[in-house]
Amino acid sequence: MKAQARTVSYNEGWPGQRATVSSFTINFLLIILALLVILPLLIPWFSVFKTQLEYSYHPWSLPEKIRWENFKEAWVAIDIGRGLLNTFYVCLGAIACTVPSAAMAGYVFARYRNRITEVIFYLVMAGYFVPVQMCLIPLYQLVGNLGIGNTLPGVFFPMTAFGIPFWTIIYRSFFTSLPGELAEAARIDGAGHFATFFRVMLPLARPATVLATLMVFMGSWNDYLLSLILLNDLKLFTMQLRIAQFLNNYGVTRMPRYAAAVIIASAPTILLYLIGHRWIIQGTLAGALKG
Numbered sequence: 574m575k576a577q578a579r580t581v582s583y584n585e586g587w588p589g590q591r592a593t594v595s596s597f598t599i600n601f602l603l604i605i606l607a608l609l610v611i612l613p614l615l616i617p618w619f620s621v622f623k624t625q626l627e628y629s630y631h632p633w634s635l636p637e638k639i640r641w642e643n644f645k646e647a648w649v650a651i652d653i654g655r656g657l658l659n660t661f662y663v664c665l666g667a668i669a670c671t672v673p674s675a676a677m678a679g680y681v682f683a684r685y686r687n688r689i690t691e692v693i694f695y696l697v698m699a700g701y702f703v704p705v706q707m708c709l710i711p712l713y714q715l716v717g718n719l720g721i722g723n724t725l726p727g728v729f730f731p732m733t734a735f736g737i738p739f740w741t742i743i744y745r746s747f748f749t750s751l752p753g754e755l756a757e758a759a760r761i762d763g764a765g766h767f768a769t770f771f772r773v774m775l776p777l778a779r780p781a782t783v784l785a786t787l788m789v790f791m792g793s794w795n796d797y798l799l800s801l802i803l804l805n806d807l808k809l810f811t812m813q814l815r816i817a818q819f820l821n822n823y824g825v826t827r828m829p830r831y832a833a834a835v836i837i838a839s840a841p842t843i844l845l846y847l848i849g850h851r852w853i854i855q856g857t858l859a860g861a862l863k864g
Contacts, residue, residue, distance in 0.1 A: 614839065617832035628828050647833035651819050656812040656838075659725060660794055663811060666729035667793040671736045672785045676778065678737065679744025680770055684756060694745070701738035709802055716803055723805045731803070732793055740785045747778045783852040791842050812838040 620628045621643055622636040647653065682694040712731055713722075721727035751774065759769040775782070797813040804810060810818065816834050819827070846853070 614843070617835045619832075620829050621832040621836060623829050625827065625829060632828075643829040643833040644837065647830040647837065650827075650830060651815045651834050653812070653815070653834065653837055655808065656810060656815040659809055660811040660813075662725050663729045663732075663796070663800075664790045664793040666726060667732045667736065668786055668789050670729065670733035671740060671789050672782060674733070675737050675740035675785065676744050676775060676782065677770065678741045679746075680748050680774060682741065682745045683748035684753070684774075694741075697738050697741055699738075700735075701742065703735075705735055705798060709798075713802060722803065723809065725809060728796075728800055728803050728811075729793065731799055732789075732796065736789055736792070740781075740789075743785065744778060744781055747781045748774060751777055780852070783849065787845060787849045787853055790845065794842050 619633055619635075622639050622641075623631075624640070627637065678697065682690055682697075716722045716727045716731070719727075721730065755773055755777070756769050759773045764772065795813065796811070797817070800811045800814050801817075804814065816831070816838055819834060820831055823831075825831075
């Protein structure tokens with residue numbers, strides 16, 4: 574009996590040990606992935622407060638003295654003020670064109686389902702699988718033919734075109750999960766299609782709207798490829814282009830200034846994420862569960 578009891582307790586211990594090992598492995602992988610994201614954000618802080626000479630001799634050591642002059646010099650040398658305005662203009666234009674269009678399209682595809690709308694929806698969804706790199710040459714020609722080449726609208730209009738398919742899918746999943754009786758009740762009360770959408774359905778899709786606004790802003794702020802291809806005028810350069818041009822001109826001979834510019838450029842998206850991360854998580858989880 575004692576041997577049998579020992580055998581039972583020994584066998585019962587294995588599932589818990591396996592769960593512990595599995596949990597440890599998952600946590601270890603998550604820590605590694607988190608470090609891969611966090612470490613690049615910390616690297617500029619090793620050199621931003623140093624002089625160029627100090628950085629050349631001790632690039633990874635802590636600075637001997639906190640020097641804020643690099644931020645001022647980087648602001649003037651890269652003309653960060655104009656770059657921030659151009660980037661904000663592109664981000665706001667992308668949000669204004671992407672979010673309302675995707676919301677209305679998702680509502681139509683969710684509430685007015687028939688063969689025609691289903692075919693159109695799958696055509697729109699097919700655009701999500703088209704990479705930007707494959708369309709650069711025809712996109713450049715199209716923007717030039719429309720007369721918006723080398724302009725900021727010529728940058729955020731393509732961003733809108735590439736962003737609408739994805740956010741249409743997200744909005745469609747949200748509106749599909751909402752009870753259809755809400756729209757029917759609004760129509761009985763005399764509300765038309767637009768009133769039903771803007772007063773009843775769209776407020777209920779607030780998590781999707783906040784998520785779309787935040788993610789479109791971050792994606793537009795960090796864009797480099799489209800701006801590089803579609804902009805030629807130095808006055809219209811966004812932050813990413815200005816920082817890349819500064820690095821190409823000076824290389825590593827102005828590394829503290831470059832680090833200061835990188836920190837300034839990344840600050841808006843980091844602060845936005847810290848403020849709205851709760852909405853991002855809620856919107857992502859709600860979209861996943863309702864989709």
